[in-house]
Amino acid sequence: MLEVFICDDNAVFRGKLKQLLENTILREKLDLKITISTKDPEEILDYVKANNVTGIYFLDVDLKNEMNGIKLGEKIREIDSRGYIIFTTTHLEMSYLAFKYKVEAMDYVIKDDDDFKTRVNSCIIKAFNTYYKEGHNKDYISINTDTRIINLRFNDILFIETTGTAHKIRIHEENRQVELYGNLKDIQKKLTPNFYRCHKCYIVNKDKIEEIDKKKNKIIMTNGEECYVSFRYKRGLLL
Structure with missing residues (x-):
């Protein structure tokens, strides 16, 4: 941002x-x-x-x-x-x-x-x-909340995850996190091809991956944050 x-x-x-x-x-x-x-x-x-x-x-x-x-x-x-x-x-x-x-x-x-x-x-x-x-170029997503319009550039997004609250997701950027109501399936339709559904709870920006721990099924992002990849989706991520 x-x-x-x-x-x-x-x-x-x-x-x-x-x-x-x-x-x-x-x-x-x-x-x-x-x-x-x-x-x-x-x-x-x-x-x-x-x-x-x-x-x-x-x-x-x-x-x-x-x-x-x-x-x-x-x-x-x-x-x-x-x-x-x-x-x-x-x-x-x-x-x-x-x-x-x-x-x-x-x-x-x-x-x-x-x-x-x-x-x-x-x-x-x-x-x-x-x-x-x-x-x-439409290289961002606009989210209209009650108090402000949040523009998220695709290139700034590390990964997106579900939260403990129903129908609420969390978007991780380098220096902040944004929560909004929605689901991974719908938001993935708005993303560019470099975003990959690596787990039922995660969508990851492949351009922001620093390392993949294949033994622990863990993805380490460029800022040190971590998310997970399931066995089912691991092969597609490594291709």
Whole structure:
């Protein structure tokens, strides 16, 4: 899923920006979460390095740190090539640096402009729509709940399992789990061919398998999570 990051040395502004983004996420029912809001650029870099994420980054240009926002954006781009970087600043004259460092920023928003809120809202909605609909390919599933619309990209799904609750299933991604009402038979019809029904309780994304323990009939996924394959379906998985 898409994660949102804020880096700004001004605690008051940082809090206002976070509240603005949270309101937009709630109002537009966006399947996003604000993962880190900090003044420390290294905190964001450490997280992005340790986790396989695509992010939306709101970076202050002047962080009053050894690393300014433009340099942070450059380092983020090296790790997260698909991320959406938005610079926020009062220094319009520094915008040329984003081009100099080849950050490929999505936008450059001036903090004290009258249309700041509108620009920020536009950026986060555009990033969200681009991530899920780029190329106009239907490579995701949309799940409409009472509070939000959850878009699950096929490539982000590790496996799907039944739960202890009747007619409820759980979808596992790298960094989260989503529960919804449904059954494996119906959801499998919406999936791509790389998803395989390996057990009466599991559907696995074959592209996300790290290892298969044939003795224990166990599948280890790329993030270390485990699911099971039955004897009946093992042969088809190993082909």
